[in-house]
Amino acid sequence: MIRVALPVHLRTLARVSGDVTLDIDGPVTQRSVLDALEARYPMLRGTIRDHVTHKRRAFIRFFACEQDLSNESPDAPLPDAVAKGAEPYLIVGAMAGG
Amino acid sequence: MGTPTPFGSATELSASEIARYSRHLLIPEVATEGQKRLKAAKVLVIGAGGLGSPLGLYLAAAGVGQLGIVDFDVVEFSNLQRQVLHTTPDVGRRKTESAAAHLRAINPEIQITTYDTRISSANAMELIRPYDIVIDGTDNFPTRYLVNDACVLLGKSNIYGSIYRFEGQVSVFAPPAGPCYRCLFAEPPPPGMVPSCAEGGVLGILPGVIGCMQATEAVKLILGIGEPLIGRLLLYDALEMKFREVRIQRDPQCPLCGEQPTLRELIDYEQFCGVRGQEAPGAPFESDFEISVEEVKARMDRGDDFDILDVRNPEEWQICRLGSAKLVPLGELQERMRELDPAREWVVHCRSGARSAKAVELLRQAGFVNVKNVRGGISEWASKIDPSMPKY
Ligand SMILES: [Zn+2]
Numbered sequence: 233m234i235r236v237a238l239p240v241h242l243r244t245l246a247r248v249s250g251d252v253t254l255d256i257d258g259p260v261t262q263r264s265v266l267d268a269l270e271a272r273y274p275m276l277r278g279t280i281r282d283h284v285t286h287k288r289r290a291f292i293r294f295f296a297c298e299q300d301l302s303n304e305s306p307d308a309p310l311p312d313a314v315a316k317g318a319e320p321y322l323i324v325g326a327m328a329g330g
Numbered sequence: 331m332g333t334p335t336p337f338g339s340a341t342e343l344s345a346s347e348i349a350r351y352s353r354h355l356l357i358p359e360v361a362t363e364g365q366k367r368l369k370a371a372k373v374l375v376i377g378a379g380g381l382g383s384p385l386g387l388y389l390a391a392a393g394v395g396q397l398g399i400v401d402f403d404v405v406e407f408s409n410l411q412r413q414v415l416h417t418t419p420d421v422g423r424r425k426t427e428s429a430a431a432h433l434r435a436i437n438p439e440i441q442i443t444t445y446d447t448r449i450s451s452a453n454a455m456e457l458i459r460p461y462d463i464v465i466d467g468t469d470n471f472p473t474r475y476l477v478n479d480a481c482v483l484l485g486k487s488n489i490y491g492s493i494y495r496f497e498g499q500v501s502v503f504a505p506p507a508g509p510c511y512r513c514l515f516a517e518p519p520p521p522g523m524v525p526s527c528a529e530g531g532v533l534g535i536l537p538g539v540i541g542c543m544q545a546t547e548a549v550k551l552i553l554g555i556g557e558p559l560i561g562r563l564l565l566y567d568a569l570e571m572k573f574r575e576v577r578i579q580r581d582p583q584c585p586l587c588g589e590q591p592t593l594r595e596l597i598d599y600e601q602f603c604g605v606r607g608q609e610a611p612g613a614p615f616e617s618d619f620e621i622s623v624e625e626v627k628a629r630m631d632r633g634d635d636f637d638i639l640d641v642r643n644p645e646e647w648q649i650c651r652l653g654s655a656k657l658v659p660l661g662e663l664q665e666r667m668r669e670l671d672p673a674r675e676w677v678v679h680c681r682s683g684a685r686s687a688k689a690v691e692l693l694r695q696a697g698f699v700n701v702k703n704v705r706g707g708i709s710e711w712a713s714k715i716d717p718s719m720p721k722y
Binding site: 277293 | 467496523524579
């Protein structure tokens with residue numbers, strides 16, 4: 233089971249509260265996690281990755297275990313702690329409120 | 331990462347200052363030497379709002395010798411839930427004026443300079459140049475990129491904080507020691523995608539938490555003590571009462587602080603962020619697809635046949651609404667469009683016109699021909715048509 237933490241406005245959009253949990257068959261990579269997330273919550277398509285290119289959008293970043301994975305290969309395996317659900321996969325978005 | 335250089339030259343402390351700052355003077359990491367550094371420091375606070383309030387109060391109390399405050403706004407009732415620098419009798423007063431009065435009351439020993447102006451590409455360099463440290467307490471993307479760019483171009487540390495509902499982010503941007511805001515978020519979200527606090531609300535205490543962390547970072551930088559929040563982004567969630575820290579790095583391709591910078595001067599930030607004015611009441615939109623509140627009222631009174639679509643959130647709907655309006659929050663519009671008849675005439679409104687402009691665009695793309703955005707939204711309606719309606 234994978235835990236995914238979404239920015240507030242995307243939690244609102246997906247109508248979830250707290251972390252999202254996903255079950256992934258096969259290798260746990262950024263791509264497989266995001267694919268599973270978008271399959272479960274189709275309204276998130278285009279908000280995290282570009283609709284067409286599936287590249288990370290420039291106002292979103294990905295982290296896990298304190299490390300910035302935003303520019304890592306989407307097919308690289310995620311840390312064990314994330315694959316086991318001990319640590320969340322963080323999707324962090326730009327916010328501007330003050 | 332290196333210890334930041336102490337700023338300015340220290341001057342002696344007076345007897346009244348020694349009495350005032352005695353609890354600082356007793357801390358070995360601050361002591362008389364550190365307090366003199368604080369006295370010599372020049373800090374510019376951009377925005378005297380949610381974040382600027384607590385951090386301004388604490389920096390003034392801590393004895394930062396020269397405090398600059400930039401804001402263009404006036405104090406409103408809806409500010410008082412979190413902007414603790416301003417009080418009820420200040421409603422209607424310039425924020426800079428109110429801020430200066432309260433900060434002087436807290437500490438008459440320091441010098442407070444106010445700038446009653448909107449920071450822009452035309453004045454940002456001039457405003458920031460005299461200061462050692464900048465604290466970003468602004469509330470919109472164009473200004474955040476502007477402040478970031480001006481700070482990088484001038485080599486000033488930028489203490490960043492931002493908030494929404496129950497969550498906040500804090501970091502210190504100080505290239506080359508760490509990344510800048512553009513390294514983190516190369517581009518802003520398209521307008522309307524990420525709601526502002528004015529649209530989505532914010533827990534009043536949240537800017538207190540985040541602003542106080544920004545103030546702490548400022549004092550640490552001035553004193554040259556501790557580990558500054560450079561190259562680290564702190565994420566705070568008030569509901570879970572949890573802090574998370576992630577590492578962030580410089581982007582070698584950053585157009586501003588990267589290896590081959592292409593941005594060497596300030597740009598048009600409204601254009602960069604794709605916004606024509608923030609959610610300011612009466613902000614100009616394309617006139618063919620907009621309608622004034624007076625016109626809506628006249629057409630209602632005439633009994634014209636049209637439908638009203640409200641794209642605000644249910645929480646806003648509970649505060650006030652236009653009688654016969656249909657509520658479909660902007661975020662749900664795409665999937666619920668089938669509920670609306672494209673053959674009908676639709677007049678669309680939100681709080682003050684920005685979200686409904688986005689909705690009008692979506693509806694037009696979906697083939698709705700006769701759609702108009704209510705200029706100034708329900709706020710304008712409350713001001714001009716129905717003064718009994720609550721404003722928020
Ligand atoms: Zn940069």
